[in-house]
Amino acid sequence: MGVNGTAAGLAAARLGAREAVTRGQPLRILHVFAWPGMRYTDDPSDYASARQEAGRIVEEAVATAARSVPGVRGEGLVVDGQPVRELLRRSRTAGLLVLGADDPATGVRLPLDPVLVQVVSRARCPVVVAHGVRPPAGPLLVAVDGSPSSWAALRLAAAEARRRGVTLEIAHVAATDAAVPAGRRLLDRAAAACPGELVEVRRTLLVGDPAPTLVRTSRRARMMILGPRGTGGGLLGAVAGELLRHCACPTLFVHGDPAGDDPADGALPAGALMS
Secondary structure, eight states: OOOOSSHHHHHHHHHHHHHHHHHTOOEEEEEEEOOSSSSGGGSHHHHHHHHHHHHHHHHHHHHHHHHHSTTOOEEEEEEESOHHHHHHHHTTTOSOEEEEOOOGGGOOOOOOOHHHHHHHHHOSSOEEEEOSSOOOOSOEEEEOOSSHHHHHHHHHHHHHHHHHTOOEEEEEEESSGGGHHHHHHHHHHHHHTSOTTSSOEEEEEEESOHHHHHHHHGGGOSEEEEOSOOTTOSSSOHHHHHHHHHOSSOEEEOOSSGGGOOGGGTOOOOOOBOO
């Protein structure tokens, strides 16, 4: 997909710069250039123009990152290839991928970008999707449903809350009133699994349709953290899909261990920015 000069891409550049500086890691801003012809010689004048535009897009994103977060160590790259394949390949060694998504405040219901869905679903490292331009505020919000994916999200969320020194809010949505007791037990287990040195751990039990309920709750969070697949499995869970489209804050989708590190140590280097 690559940075493309849109508002979503520039929001990802700003978010990626913040994440890189807080971790003391370099930022790499990448545009994956996919030429539609069989060979670049098919139409050399159009190819040269398009390639020049790709470079300009990356330069704009690098400048935006530098303006928003002074001191960020960033570089821009234009690489040839297919966006999904290239981003997934780089996720094997990156600590964090940062992607851009359309601002949900526009109210326009667009189809989910297939590149975004594929990378969020299949990446080998955590993927954070930028939404809008709001400054970071509020707690880190992690959604748990008892699935292995949500327990992985909880582990990383606890490490992030400890590193940032902010409140961790653990949320569970019970579909019905009858499911509330089981939901309370799940939240108790989740809170007990968090390290004791966290600033504060809150438990939030909500009742309703999980996806829209979590979307509303995200309006007061600095970041939503969850697994891309819940108890239903599939390439991208239904709740994750709705949050990918409509979440009101940056959304971190958790995949395994970042860059081969143990999430429990709180280290999550920002190795690549792609939006």
